[in-house]
Amino acid sequence: MTVYVKGVVFEGVDFDDPNSWKIDAYIKRGGYAALKKILQEGITQDAIIAEMKASALRGRGGAGFPTGLKWSFMPRSFPGQKYLVCNTDEGEPGTFKDLDIIVNNPHALIEGMIIGGFAMGISVGYNYIHGEVFEAYQRFEAALEEARAAGFLGERILGTDFSFQLHGHHGYGAYICGEETALLESLEGKKGQPRFKPPFPASFGLYGKPTTINNTETFASVPYIIREGGQKFLELGKPNNGGTKLFSVSGHVNRPGNYEIPLGTPFSELLEMCGGMRGGKKLKAVIPGGSSAPVLPADIMMQCTMDYDSIAKAGSMLGSGAVIVMDETTCMVKALERLSYFYFEESCGQCTPCREGTGWLYRVVHRIEHGQGRAEDLDLLLSVGANIAGRTICALGDAAVMPVQGMLKHFRAEFEHHIEHKNCVAPGY
Amino acid sequence: MAATRLLSDDARKEIDRELAKYPAEQRRSATMSALRIAQVEHRWLTNELIEEVAEYIGIAPVAVYEVATFYNMFDREPVGRHKITVCTNLPCALSGGADAGKYLQQKLGIGYGETTADGRFTLKEGECMGACGYAPVLLMNNHSMCKHMTPEAIDKKLAELE
Numbered sequence: 100m101t102v103y104v105k106g107v108v109f110e111g112v113d114f115d116d117p118n119s120w121k122i123d124a125y126i127k128r129g130g131y132a133a134l135k136k137i138l139q140e141g142i143t144q145d146a147i148i149a150e151m152k153a154s155a156l157r158g159r160g161g162a163g164f165p166t167g168l169k170w171s172f173m174p175r176s177f178p179g180q181k182y183l184v185c186n187t188d189e190g191e192p193g194t195f196k197d198l199d200i201i202v203n204n205p206h207a208l209i210e211g212m213i214i215g216g217f218a219m220g221i222s223v224g225y226n227y228i229h230g231e232v233f234e235a236y237q238r239f240e241a242a243l244e245e246a247r248a249a250g251f252l253g254e255r256i257l258g259t260d261f262s263f264q265l266h267g268h269h270g271y272g273a274y275i276c277g278e279e280t281a282l283l284e285s286l287e288g289k290k291g292q293p294r295f296k297p298p299f300p301a302s303f304g305l306y307g308k309p310t311t312i313n314n315t316e317t318f319a320s321v322p323y324i325i326r327e328g329g330q331k332f333l334e335l336g337k338p339n340n341g342g343t344k345l346f347s348v349s350g351h352v353n354r355p356g357n358y359e360i361p362l363g364t365p366f367s368e369l370l371e372m373c374g375g376m377r378g379g380k381k382l383k384a385v386i387p388g389g390s391s392a393p394v395l396p397a398d399i400m401m402q403c404t405m406d407y408d409s410i411a412k413a414g415s416m417l418g419s420g421a422v423i424v425m426d427e428t429t430c431m432v433k434a435l436e437r438l439s440y441f442y443f444e445e446s447c448g449q450c451t452p453c454r455e456g457t458g459w460l461y462r463v464v465h466r467i468e469h470g471q472g473r474a475e476d477l478d479l480l481l482s483v484g485a486n487i488a489g490r491t492i493c494a495l496g497d498a499a500v501m502p503v504q505g506m507l508k509h510f511r512a513e514f515e516h517h518i519e520h521k522n523c524v525a526p527g528y
Numbered sequence: 529m530a531a532t533r534l535l536s537d538d539a540r541k542e543i544d545r546e547l548a549k550y551p552a553e554q555r556r557s558a559t560m561s562a563l564r565i566a567q568v569e570h571r572w573l574t575n576e577l578i579e580e581v582a583e584y585i586g587i588a589p590v591a592v593y594e595v596a597t598f599y600n601m602f603d604r605e606p607v608g609r610h611k612i613t614v615c616t617n618l619p620c621a622l623s624g625g626a627d628a629g630k631y632l633q634q635k636l637g638i639g640y641g642e643t644t645a646d647g648r649f650t651l652k653e654g655e656c657m658g659a660c661g662y663a664p665v666l667l668m669n670n671h672s673m674c675k676h677m678t679p680e681a682i683d684k685k686l687a688e689l690e
């Protein structure tokens with residue numbers, strides 16, 4: 100189902116070959132060459148970080164923070180233990196790319212983490228894997244065994260004095276653990292409740308030690324950047340939006356799936372790759388970056404290119420790259436009701452505005468959907484939203500508000516219709 | 529504490545493998561894995577089981593209770609032999625996820641959070657499992673993902689299960 104179009108993470112992967120994930124196949128397609136190059140040609144930590152900066156790789160977990168810059172924040176000479184953590188907690192509705200990475204190309208992630216460990220002077224790493232994908236966790240553990248046996252992971256890698264240990268950590272069902280500080284709490288064996296920032300993980304992370312956290316796809320892009328050069332990666336995409344990116348396309352298209360394509364590809368082309376709209380129906384709206392991203396109506400979306408800057412300019416965000424496509428039959432009120440329920444259900448409950456506010460949002464959208472909406476409800480939604488956004492410990496609060504704001508900005512008339520006529524303009528999901 | 533040992537030797541060995549991943553003074557990090565291993569063996573987490581896990585790891589029971597109640601995939605109440613979790617979040621719902629949930633309710637004659645009278649099935653409504661492209665998706669007993677679960681595929685799957 101994953102469709103390799105043109106990209107760095109799945110380059111050379113054969114999705115029909117059940118052994119394509121294995122280390123032999125990975126090495127055959129150029130895998131571990133970047134790590135060897137670093138260790139055998141004596142490439143310095145500074146040179147690696149410079150290459151990462153040149154690539155303009157932006158974090159693929161949602162926030163889009165430049166990876167090279169993040170790596171440069173790590174206090175490399177800190178004398179005690181430091182940690183490297185990979186975020187495979189992929190739980191943002193619509194996102195299913197990291198699952199495909201650890202199932203189909205786990206060594207790209209492993210090699211990327213080893214290189215990251217070398218570049219930042221870190222000797223221990225963990226990969227936190229989403230609870231619902233146990234089989235992917237097992238695959239990752241099997242790949243780690245292969246990497247250890249081949250001498251790429253563990254003590255004195257390839258006979259040098261660089262050592263790096265890496266372990267899988269399996270989550271057990273909590274969206275909030277995708278938030279990096281909640282993830283760290285969870286990794287410490289506690290409830291996944293986000294921490295106040297600052298201090299940031301680079302100074303106070305796992306077990307209170309300096310820690311760098313990146314998304315699976317971010318790490319899996321690293322071997323290519325080192326092997327081929329940051330400049331070449333950058334040129335695959337567009338300025339400030341380097342490289343290719345995985346887009347998880349779900350919803351009303353003929354071929355849902357992961358599409359790895361250059362950043363800057365027009366949305367219309369992506370839609371074509373997906374075989375167009377299911378049943379030949381008309382496109383109504385797209386959530387372009389995971390459930391937290393504001394929805395965009397078809398006409399705006401069709402003008403966008405798939406990159407951080409274009410989607411931001413259109414008033415939404417590229418987020419995790421989850422593209423949720425909805426056709427003309429979709430009821431926007433019902434769609435929002437389901438998303439609002441999700442944030443209410445997944446709020447960790449630490450902050451009052453989020454704990455209470457997400458419940459309010461859900462209950463109000465729910466009553467509109469069920470024909471009990473009141474004229475003042477739309478303003479109420481916006482005012483509840485304003486009382487959550489920016490007033491919470493973590494960004495889940497904002498993530499709950501953005502879908503509401505986006506829907507009311509672009510589809511207000513549909514909500515008004517629901518309130519007035521107590522029925523839908525569109526039949527369903 | 530009662531002298532009966534609930535965790536088997538195999539489970540203890542598996543927990544040991546998890547413990548070895550973390551620094552010696554951070555045994556607590558293995559709590560989630562240990563509870564998962566315990567739950568696989570006993571289907572759901574009784575107070576006794578939680579306390580035995582705490583004792584085995586060497587941390588306060590309250591720390592383990594905290595984890596057992598926070599994460600959705602831990603069951604603190606009895607569940608059927610087969611726990612089916614269906615994803616009904618929006619991306620899946622657009623491709624039949626909500627319908628799959630309705631079909632299961634109808635077919636099993638139970639609502640979400642309920643267990644069939646014969647103790648065979650428990651049905652749960654789940655959130656995004658990171659597999660939306662394969663919708664509709666069901667998770668069997670937390671660990672096995674079933675993809676493209678149309679009504680026919682559901683019928684077939686249920687018939688296979690004792």
Ligand SMILES: Cc1cc2nc3c(=O)[nH]c(=O)nc-3n(C[C@H](O)[C@H](O)[C@H](O)COP(=O)(O)O)c2cc1C
Pocket residue numbers: 157158159160161162163164169186187188189190191274275276277278279280312313314315317493494495498
């Ligand atoms: C509520 C919430 C959920 C998140 N979920 C994820 C996730 O599932 N995966 C992920 O990589 N980042 C997630 N993030 C972002 C992380 O906090 C963090 O920014 C990211 O892992 C950093 O990696 P990157 O710089 O490589 O993108 C989430 C953030 C929030 C606020």
Ligand code: SF4
Pocket residue numbers: 275292293445446447448449450451453454491492493494495496
């Ligand atoms: S914003 Fe919500 S999820 Fe985040 S810490 Fe506060 S209560 Fe928890």
Ligand code: FES
Pocket residue numbers: 192193194615616617618619620621625655656657658659660661663665
């Ligand atoms: S929405 Fe169902 S798996 Fe993501």
